[in-house]
Amino acid sequence: MPDSLTDLPVTRALISVSDKTGLVDFARFLVSQSVALLSTGGSARALIEAGLPVTEVSAHTGFPEIMDGRVKTLHPRIHGGLLARRDDATHREAMETHDILPIDLLISNLYPFEATLGAGADEATCIENIDVGGPAMIRAAAKNHDFVAVATSPADYALITAEMTAKKGALSLGLRRKLAAAAFARTAAYDAAIAGWMSREEPLAARLILAGERRQMLRYGENPHQRAAFYVTSERRPGVATARQLQGKELSYNNLNDTDAAYELVAEFDKPAVVIVKHANPCGAALGPDLDTAYRLALACDPVSAYGGIVAVNRPLDAATAEAIAELFAEVVIAPAVEPAAAELLAAKKNLRVLAAGALPDPAAPGLSLKTLAGGFLAQSRDSGRLKKSDLTVVTKRPPTAGEIADMLFAFAVAKHVKSNAIVYAKEEATVGIGAGQMSRVDSSRIAAWKAKEAGEAAAAPASPTKGSVVASDAFFPFADGLLAAVEAGATAVIQPGGSLRDPEVIAAADAAGIAMVFTGMRHFRH
Numbered sequence: 001m002p003d004s005l006t007d008l009p010v011t012r013a014l015i016s017v018s019d020k021t022g023l024v025d026f027a028r029f030l031v032s033q034s035v036a037l038l039s040t041g042g043s044a045r046a047l048i049e050a051g052l053p054v055t056e057v058s059a060h061t062g063f064p065e066i067m068d069g070r071v072k073t074l075h076p077r078i079h080g081g082l083l084a085r086r087d088d089a090t091h092r093e094a095m096e097t098h099d100i101l102p103i104d105l106l107i108s109n110l111y112p113f114e115a116t117l118g119a120g121a122d123e124a125t126c127i128e129n130i131d132v133g134g135p136a137m138i139r140a141a142a143k144n145h146d147f148v149a150v151a152t153s154p155a156d157y158a159l160i161t162a163e164m165t166a167k168k169g170a171l172s173l174g175l176r177r178k179l180a181a182a183a184f185a186r187t188a189a190y191d192a193a194i195a196g197w198m199s200r201e202e203p204l205a206a207r208l209i210l211a212g213e214r215r216q217m218l219r220y221g222e223n224p225h226q227r228a229a230f231y232v233t234s235e236r237r238p239g240v241a242t243a244r245q246l247q248g249k250e251l252s253y254n255n256l257n258d259t260d261a262a263y264e265l266v267a268e269f270d271k272p273a274v275v276i277v278k279h280a281n282p283c284g285a286a287l288g289p290d291l292d293t294a295y296r297l298a299l300a301c302d303p304v305s306a307y308g309g310i311v312a313v314n315r316p317l318d319a320a321t322a323e324a325i326a327e328l329f330a331e332v333v334i335a336p337a338v339e340p341a342a343a344e345l346l347a348a349k350k351n352l353r354v355l356a357a358g359a360l361p362d363p364a365a366p367g368l369s370l371k372t373l374a375g376g377f378l379a380q381s382r383d384s385g386r387l388k389k390s391d392l393t394v395v396t397k398r399p400p401t402a403g404e405i406a407d408m409l410f411a412f413a414v415a416k417h418v419k420s421n422a423i424v425y426a427k428e429e430a431t432v433g434i435g436a437g438q439m440s441r442v443d444s445s446r447i448a449a450w451k452a453k454e455a456g457e458a459a460a461a462p463a464s465p466t467k468g469s470v471v472a473s474d475a476f477f478p479f480a481d482g483l484l485a486a487v488e489a490g491a492t493a494v495i496q497p498g499g500s501l502r503d504p505e506v507i508a509a510a511d512a513a514g515i516a517m518v519f520t521g522m523r524h525f526r527h
Contacts, residue, residue, distance in 0.1 A: 006173035008147065010164060013105040014081075015047070016040040016057070016073060016134065018112055019154060024050045026107070026157040033169045038103070040072050041065060060101075073133040082106060082140040086147050105160075105171075106141040106150045110134045110186070114193050114234045130194055135187045145180035146173070152186045189213065193234045203368055208379060210370075215241070221253045228253045235367065238359040239263050243334060246343060248353030251332070254279075255310070255353065259332050262312035265417040267360040268386070269314060269410075271429070274298045274321075278309040281437065285414045286430035291321040297430035299328065301465075302455055310334070314360055317342045336360055385522050387412060392495070392518040395507050400493045400516035403428075404470050408495035408518060411472035416524040422474035423448045423482075425466045425491065432465035433489070441473065442482040449489035466490045474524040476500040480509035487513045497523045 013035050017023060020043065027037060027047050037054045039047055047054045057072060058064050065072040081103035084091040094100070111131040121129075141150035149171045151160060156179060163175055189211035199205040212231030221228035230251075232241045240260050245251065251259075262277035269287055274294040276284040284301035288294030291313050299306055310332045311325055317335040322342035325333055326349055333346065334355040346354055367382040389405055400408065411426035418424060418436045423444040425433035433452030435444030448471075453464045467490030476499050477483050483494060483506055494510060498519030510517040 007167055007170040008104060008149065008173070008176065009170045010035050010104045010149070012036045012038065012081075012101060012103050013107060014038045014057070014073075014078070014103045014137070015043045015054075015107045016137065017043050017107060017109045018131075018134075019109045020046055021154040022157050023047075023107075023154070024052070026154075026161065027052055029161050029164075030105075033164055035105070035169075041069060070132065073137055076100065078103070078137065079140050082137060082148055083144050084147075085144065102147075103141075104148060106137055106148060108134050108138050108141075108150070109152055109154075110138075110190055113190065117193065117197055118234065118236045126197065131190070135190065138183045138187055142180035142183040145176040149176045150179050150183045152179075152183045156182070196234070203366070203381065204379060216250075218253050218256075219250065226253075230256055237365070237367065238336075238357050238361045240334075240355070240357070242359070243355035243357040246338060246354040246356055247347060247350070248332075249351050251353055255332050258310045259312070259334050259355065261417065262310045262332075263334050263357065264361060264363070265414065266312040266314045268363050268413045268416070273314045275312045276301075276306045276309045277312070278305045281419055282414060282417060282431070282434060283309060284431055284434075287410065288429075291315050291318060292324055294430075295321050295324050297428075300455065300459065301431045301434065302451055303458070304455075305451075306330075319345055322346050383416060383524060383526070385416070385524065387520055387522065391520060391522075393498070393521070394516070394518050395498070395503075396510045396515065396517045398511075398514060398516045400470075400518060404493040404516060405518075407470040408472060408493060411470055412495050412520065412524070415472040415474045416526065418474065418526065420474055420525045420527055422472075422524070422526065423486070424472045425449065425452055425469045425486075425489065426472070427465065427469040432469055441475070441477060442479075442485050445471070445473075445482050445485040445489070449485065452489070464490060468492055470495065472496070474526065476503070476523075477506050478502060480506050483509055483517075484513070487515060491515065493517065495520060497521060499523075 013030055031052055038057055038060050039054045040057045044054050044056045061075040061077045063075055077100050080100035084095050111129045113129045116126055116129040138150055138152055141148045163171055192209040192211035195209050212233050215230045215232050218228040220226055240256050258277050258280055261280045262275045265282055266273050266275040271287040272291050272294050273287050275282055276298050283305035284298035286294045286297035307329055308331055311330050313335045316337040316339055318339050319341035322345040332353045334357055336357055336359055338356050364384045368379050369382050371378045387409055407426045410429045411424045414431055415422045415424045421438050421441040421444045423435040424431055425448055433448035435448030438444040449466050452466045456465045469491050470493040471486040471491040473496040476497050478500050493516040495518050
């Protein structure tokens with residue numbers, strides 16, 4: 001018997017599931033609790049094959065499944081059984097008049113629309129995987145949770161089993177409310193995925209619906225007094241959401257944020273590349289003939305900041321690179337894959353998190369980036385802008401050399417991922433100085449040069465690393481002083497968007513210094 005008036009004895013359950021994980025064992029438990037089973041097509045067949053007593057929904061309603069199964073549970077004997085209030089005399093009278101039996105437990109999960117979409121199915125297949133009857137039943141049961149329990153995931157079976165065992169076949173109101181909340185969240189996320197797919201030609205639709213599934217609770221957020229969790233969406237973009245953690249401690253909020261920043265940047269490059277990120281800003285990035293060379297060049301940019309940083313590579317991580325990384329205290333290493341010899345080398349560093357993401361994200365792919373505000377959020381298309389040599393406009397008397405052009409394109413790609421105001425010095429496709437997040441662009445330029453000089457002195461370099469480098473600015477120089485700071489640091493070429501009212505003044509300063517400068521016409525603010 002139930003323990004209180006809020007406990008619900010379960011006498012009849014309706015089963016209609018796409019994901020049949022754990023279904024037979026759960027249904028066998030229900031039968032052991034004297035629960036009568038109703039079920040639809042494939043679910044009913046699975047239960048019958050397991051030797052369980054089942055009444056098919058078509059027999060219960062007296063109406064066959066039609067239209068290739070599109071219509072099977074949309075019937076008054078189903079929805080009346082789910083929606084009827086047992087404490088309302090008029091509802092009980094309607095049930096008696098129309099021979100509607102109460103349904104105390106609904107077990108329903110939905111057609112796999114998200115998985116079908118993620119697999120790249122054609123439009124007709126995606127359409128057929130839009131569930132109609134399932135969401136209708138789930139919402140009905142969740143609405144009437146005073147009298148009906150609803151399970152929308154195989155993960156719910158253990159909760160229901162434990163409570164029915166403890167309460168002699170009954171479920172508490174507290175659990176029914178918890179399951180109802182999860183049910184509405186599930187149908188909302190399902191509809192969000194469908195709406196997003198249908199509005200893919202207009203991603204900034206009049207009504208933007210977002211949904212995520214919690215992957216894990218995190219120990220805390222950016223700071224210990226903040227709660228946090230990691231949610232994944234249906235986007236399936238390679239990165240931290242697709243990665244397998246091969247070893248190491250649990251990832252923190254800051255680890256996940258920084259790792260995402262590192263992996264998005266390293267994916268920009270076709271050559272072997274390594275990026276080191278600290279506090280969401282790159283402190284070193286380089287290209288090379290192999291990952292080991294690229295790593296050593298990236299580390300040389302700012303070895304002090306690299307301590308405790310995130311290392312991202314755009315090739316399968318090899319043993320030589322892993323051995324070099326093992327000499328540094330790093331928080332996370334992420335790669336498309338990790339070779340067995342590299343995994344064995346890093347295994348000695350038990351706290352180091354090693355992630356294999358499976359693939360690289362496409363820097364040019366469409367998508368949205370979001371930022372919360374009080375009472376709302378901002379949405380914009382992902383910054384997928386990429387440049388090639390033909391996009392550059394030479395604005396100075398001296399044109400850049402082929403080597404300077406290669407370095408400028410590299411530096412500008414890095415600047416895209418540096419917090420504004422961003423200044424990046426680069427030489428031979430490796431960063432040698434990075435200035436980030438300053439209110440003044442000239443300060444970013446000076447900080448980048450100062451950090452480069454400090455790193456050079458620590459390495460006993462004969463000259464500052466910025467001598468003979470190029471410099472990239474994520475936005476135009478509003479005055480010539482930022483450019484002159486770069487000239488003072490030894491830069492020989494500048495890449496910037498252009499578009500300032502004082503462009504002629506800045507160009508004249510570049511010409512006076514004898515350096516080359518190109519305009520991109522593209523800005524890369526990152527706040």
